[in-house]
Amino acid sequence: MTAPQKTDLRSEFLRELSARGYIHQCTDMDALDSKLEKGPISAYIGFDCTADSLHVGSLVQIMLLRWLQKTGHKPIVLMGGGTSKVGDPSFKDEARKLITEEEIQHNMDGIKKVFAKYLTFGDGPTDAVMVNNADWLDNINYLEFLRDYGVHFSVNRMLSFDSVKLRLDREQSLSFLEFNYMILQAYDFMELNKRRDCLLQMGGSDQWGNIVNGVDLTRRISQNEVYGLTSPLLTTSSGVKMGKTVGGAVWLNEERLSVYDFWQYWRNTEDADVGRFLRLFTELSEAEIQKLEAMQGADINEAKKVLATEATRLCHGLEAAEAAAETARKAFEERSMSADLPSHDIEKPRLEEGIPAFLLFKEIGLANSNSEARKLIKGGGGRLNDVQIKDDSLSISLSDLNDEGSIKVSAGKKRHILVKPA
């Protein structure tokens, strides 16, 4: 494993990645650098299709592919249609339903929409392509596979990888099934090298062992030299995994998370993370970033707004990003109503009658249960048109409509929903 050496990198791709903090480890930095310099190469990253959208946790990987394309190379998005069919190996909690073919197809369609925002797909030399490992994994014959490929895997060597060493040191069990995951992923790489002349696999640092196995297998079977590159595992400065908020994961699909909420996620970045996130999640130049991250005290809020708008622009487009920024500006800086806050329609007759506050909070998604809504309100976190309410059963009706013709319902200071009669 070679540590990143930012000094003598020549290819645009690696220079950019290195400067922006995307690189954790690389199997052979120098050789990869020269390959990249000689001409366009194909590189891939694998994604599971266990949900119909990706979230912020996969964003670094997506950005890697985007930079790859931007610097003149060809991204391959590998969907784990084959591996997703196997499902989670540990059935410890409860026998979870296996995902059906239809669900996998549905999820792939959703994920495809995400990638369409970040990459340009097509048939051109640097156009991205999407492939599915079910195409070659589905019909593998066990014995044949073992004889052809199993012989190339040394258990001794596989045991030496950090990913499993930790498990072994802690004396926790490592199932044989997990070993096969590693082998299947290695096979993917070899297959992509054969089919599409793919030279590089990227992924999170947790994928290192799997990637290295793919590099080795490809060398043994095809006598081709391929490379692996991993990105660091991202946490916030407070040590929290990225991408979780009140509503759950920070999804990249608009159907799963509104553009406004996506913008808010970045706006709420911790001070200490601003520079790092600007490099990873926007395409601003180093000079601009240095200017932004140098801001001190309350000024750094301006940098956070830039971060939010830039990151949102990549995912949802400039127009939507700026609209979200404007909505937030009105909501937080003018403390005024904005018609663009997420809204929820309630049938007019019900509003005429009046709805108890806690039921309304539950219904519009500001609380997950009636009790939670009651506790929220009793704890002072419920607001009606910016006025704190203390009675959890307070009847909310048409008489609470404000000048804009809606009712602004808030949980805490940051989550607002406009209730509109319909």
Next chain:
RNA sequence: GGAGGGAUGCCCGAGUGGCUAAAGGGGGCGGACUGUAAAUCCGCUGGCGUCUGCCUACGUUGGUUCGAAUCCAACUCCCUCCA
């Protein structure tokens, strides 16, 4: 195959017959302070629109008991050691 240990709420982890919706911590949510930040302090953290009430919950199923997370039996899964 044999011996021993274990399974507790979102996570970690206490609890060995009633005082247990279950200590403590983490995480999360809300409040105060701020800058829509961090740190700090405070509150909340299974569900149920009638609430000194009901329901659900300590791996699963059954049993003992007035009463079980706690005792017994069988089962499932995990770990350690031996073969």
